[in-house]
Amino acid sequence: MDVIIPEGATGFLHKAGWADAAIEPLPGDASFRRYFRVRQADGRPAMLMHAPPPRENPEPFLRAARWLDANGLRAPVIHADQAEAGFVLLEDFGDVRVREYVEAWPDDEAAVYRAAIDTLLALHRLPPGPFTDYSLSEYLREVRLFTEWYCPARGLYVDVQGWTAAWEEALAPLLPRQRPGVTVLRDYHAENIMLLEGLEAQGLLDFQDALVGHPAYDLVSLLQDARRDVSPEIEAAMFDHYCRGASAAAGGAFDVDTFLADYARLGAQRNAKIVGIFVRLWKRDGKPRYLDLIPRVWAQLERDLAHPALAPVAAWFAANIPDDLRDPAGVLGGTFAA
Known part of the structure; x- marks a missing residue:
């Protein structure tokens, strides 16, 4: 330190x-x-x-x-x-982060995550804040971190133009649904939520990159956490809890299937970006410890790619990333380029 x-x-x-x-x-x-x-x-x-x-x-x-x-x-x-x-x-929020708390008290995990979902629902009931829009160009800049950092580190020569085109196609249906949009904190996960008084009083951290975007973004950030395992059961239950709250707020005018497709789109976008960021933290900033988190993120990325909404991106992966590098259990195997 x-x-x-x-x-x-x-x-x-x-x-x-x-x-x-x-x-x-x-x-x-x-x-x-x-x-x-x-x-x-x-x-x-x-x-x-x-x-x-x-x-x-x-x-x-x-x-x-x-x-x-x-x-x-x-x-x-x-x-x-x-x-x-x-x-x-x-203000000092103390030392009790959601991550450490739920690992110490796993029986409280569902209650803690429900409270975090309720915070998102409250945020999404507000008009969007005074922040820049989460534009297509920003989504594309972020996913290019994958081809700019991960692929060269793996010695892969990939179709960079095809990568961008695949994401443009995959994200196009989502963009109209993030207008007028909600405030997106962009790094909403268990290490950035503090427990203040009891399980439901939660403090927010690390929101300086807030934008106005799609309500699924922070939900997938929370439930597809790069730093801790969130079980499929908790992810499904909390996704349903969010959808019930959003449907009630919209007077029932809430399409769960469309929202799930956008959740998968943004999950894949975010996870691909994070893989690139973690390699950049190692190569550029001398922080190799983040490499150990890549298998979890990669497994989440593969699950998102299985959704039909990601068909163009899944096809790019099939054509550009060798099968042996797509196994989350072995994603760090082999040799990274110096």
Whole structure:
């Protein structure tokens, strides 16, 4: 763990009224952001986020946090910020993440996930927030991470133009259904949801990349988690729980089959993107530990590709990715290119 306190942090805390607070570094994530727990002499805690420009920009986090809080959702309260220097002092949600809690108390898993689905339903009842649209060009930029990073690392020469064309065809039916759209947090999963008071009071983290898009995106992010196994039974039950809530909100005008097709489309899109990101984290950023997560993500990708809505993308995989690399159990086997 990097224990070096960023230059300017003590001055920022002094101006924020936390001059004498103790500073404790916390483990980092896949980004260039760093987090510190700060604690006053009386025990009062807060979180210090350092998102240093030019690699990071705290402004999107601040905008999203304030919008979520203003609309009744539990993002951390912002105590102070110095965005130009990358510093934000925010509410401390504690240490109880959904991931660790449900692993310790598996009998509570369904209740915890139902509460997380209820948070999504509440978010989706709101008009979309002040965020950019999740455009086709953004979807395509993300899935190209697969051909830009994973395929070269595997020594594969693939049909890149065909990859883009397949995704354009697969995503075309979905695009009209994400207008006017909902706020999409884009990284909604068990490591970014905190338990605050009981199982149902849940706090949100890591929403700085929020866009306006399709309601299935955050649902598939939660239920096809890259970092923990969500059983098929829990995924199916929570999918049904979401659909019942969305149908009630729409007065019964909710097509489950169409929504399931879009869920598969966005699951495949997200999982293909994540495979590329995890390889990039290794090759570019020197973080090889994310490679161990690829088999789980790949298994989810293969399940999504089985849906007829993904037929163009499934055909591309059949033509470009050798069968021995498509077995999730052996997806990390063989040799990655240096």
